[in-house]
Amino acid sequence: MHTILRTMGTYVTPYFDRRVFVVAILGFFCGLPLLLTGSTLAFWLAKDGVSLTKVGLIGVSSLPFTLKFLWSPLVDRVSLPILTPLLGRRKSWFFLSQVLLAILLYALGQCSPSENLFLVALLAMGVSFSAATHLIVLFAYQAERLGRTQYGAGEAMSMFGYRMGILLAGAGALYFATYLHWGTVYEIMALVEATGLIFLLIIEEPTYHPSKEALWREEKAKEYLQAHPHLAGWKASVLSWSYGAFVCPFSDFIHRHKGWLSCLVLMFVYKLGDSLIGNMTNIFYDHVGFSKQEIANASKIFGMWATIFGGFVGGILTMRWGMMKSLFYGALFHGFATFCYLFVLNAGHNMPILYLTVALEHVTGGMRVTALFAYQLTLCNTAYAATQLALLSSFVEMSRTFFSTLSGWLVDHVGWSLFYTLAAFASVPALVVVFYLASLEGASLSFWKKLPSQDP
Structure with missing residues (x-):
């Protein structure tokens, strides 16, 4: 019996770590926007008289989730003016993306899909871009804030929080829409997303541990560029940084x-x-x-x-x-x-x-x-x-x-x-x-x- 309890404790204890709870809450705010530009938005459009063909085409607004790997190196390595010195490397990007999510969801609530479908699609695209950026930061935050032994529990709790966000944006939105106008529903969702800004102010910034491999590759690229006069100086610094940020992650994946x-x-x-x-x-x-x-x-x-x-x-x-x-x-x-x-x-x-x-x-x-x-x-x-x-x-x-x-x-x-x-x-x-x-x-x-x- 003692062995069984000890084994159970080994699997349960990580879920009570404060860092794992933080990841779960961040997952909630990442999951909330997903259906608000997906099936929930599609249902609103259909009930507002938009044809099913156009409802299906509105799915292109989720394109930023597909292309987020293009700007993920920037999120990983670029410091934001004012925000990064105040909040830190990861929290600053969290903060910026969450502010944009709250503003854009509120703006969606002010639209009439049947009268201005293009504006609805444009705002939905903006929500998806901000949500995709939020998700990129969550990936990095989990990797840096949690230890390797906590990755399993952290991912489980992150997905649990993510599903809770989806629940509110799915079932919650449908319940609200039974009694309220769809625009009001989106205003409520914007307010919920905005509350995450308070949470961001109290969580800890993860310690940054730069990749030695990435730094070595950048240094080698810089040495090579400095050896060529027409590429030396600031050009060498920019090109070597770009090589480490944009080329190395993908070449590493292909070679391995x-x-x-x-x-x-x-x-x-x-x-x-x-x-x-x-x-x-x-x-x-x-x-x-x-x-x-x-x-x-x-x-x-x-x-x-x-x-x-x-x-x-x-x-x-x-x-x-x-x-x-x-x-x-x-x-x-x-x-x-x-x-x-x-x-x-x-x-x-x-x-x-x-x-x-x-x-x-x-x-x-x-x-x-x-x-x-x-x-x-x-x-x-x-x-x-x-x-x-x-x-x-x-x-x-x-x-x-x-x-x-x-x-x-x-x-x-x-x-x-x-x-x-x-x-x-x-x-x-x-x-x-x-x-x-x-x-x-x-x-x-x-x-x-x-x-x-x-x-x-």
């Missing part, structure tokens, strides 16, 4: 992974099905005949807890099976679960069928997201973690941006039944890429054969 291109392809296709159905889910439930409260209860609240549960299951499977096997079966199970939407369509307003579908889709979704993020961590060099994680997650977001843009057009032209059939088969490309990567690593995908414990 034989299947680096396949890894990037996997990031793009692994959540392809989610990318298709994400912004259409609320609209689909409304089409079938469910009320706002029923959608909020099933899809947002129950679905969120099902996703969190699936995340814990995914963590256990990752430890037991290894990365490749968890990625493979996570995608396979989620593909089968997506077929359940066809049962909802045929059953009509049937609450048991709705909850069963939400449970299966969200649990399997949580399983594969945990496997995917854990796999991303194994691909990254800690010297360039923020930029490389931004690169990998950008490919995931690229898929969401591209395919969510097509979702409304697909529904308009092929109908809900074929749309969800296509979404279910969208897991096939991921299965093919995982199978190839597993063959490169010599990893078994047999369902019954347990992988060796040393599999990363």
Whole structure:
């Protein structure tokens, strides 16, 4: 019994560390804007009379999440005037992005989508840019503030906070919209985001430990440039800094992974099905005949807890099976679960069928997201973690941006039944890429054969 309690304590104690709680709260403020430019905004547009094709096209506003790797080196290395001396290197970028989020969400609340859709799309793009920047800083903050033994607990709590933010922006927004104007709902969300500024003032700035490898590479590049008269002086300093900030993280990734291109392809296709159905889910439930409260209860609240549960299951499977096997079966199970939407369509307003579908889709979704993020961590060099994680997650977001843009057009032209059939088969490309990567690593995908414990 003593051994069991001691083992449990080993896994539970990290969750009570103050630094882990800080990461959870930061995750909340990162998660809040996501649906406010995604499915929640899509639902508002649809109820305001905007066509489904245009609703789908508004998904392009999430493009900054896809391209955040382009400016992540700047966030990692540039000091902001006034803010950085006052708050510190990481907190200053947190503060700036959060101020912009509060202002832009409030501005969205002042718009009428049916009258000025372009302005709504422009503001949504600004929200996504600020939220993507916020997420980049969170990556770096976790890496610098937490010790390696706390990464697991920190990531679990970060995702928990992230889901809480999504819950407020999803179910919370739908509940508020039942009694309030949509503009007022967005004003409330802006106020919630603004409260994070107070929290930022009281948290600690992480200690900066520059990468010795990056400094060495910059110094070598500077020496080379100084040896060429037309590149010497300030030009050498600027070019060597740019080399260390923008080139080294990506060249390091390519040189360390034989299947680096396949890894990037996997990031793009692994959540392809989610990318298709994400912004259409609320609209689909409304089409079938469910009320706002029923959608909020099933899809947002129950679905969120099902996703969190699936995340814990995914963590256990990752430890037991290894990365490749968890990625493979996570995608396979989620593909089968997506077929359940066809049962909802045929059953009509049937609450048991709705909850069963939400449970299966969200649990399997949580399983594969945990496997995917854990796999991303194994691909990254800690010297360039923020930029490389931004690169990998950008490919995931690229898929969401591209395919969510097509979702409304697909529904308009092929109908809900074929749309969800296509979404279910969208897991096939991921299965093919995982199978190839597993063959490169010599990893078994047999369902019954347990992988060796040393599999990363």
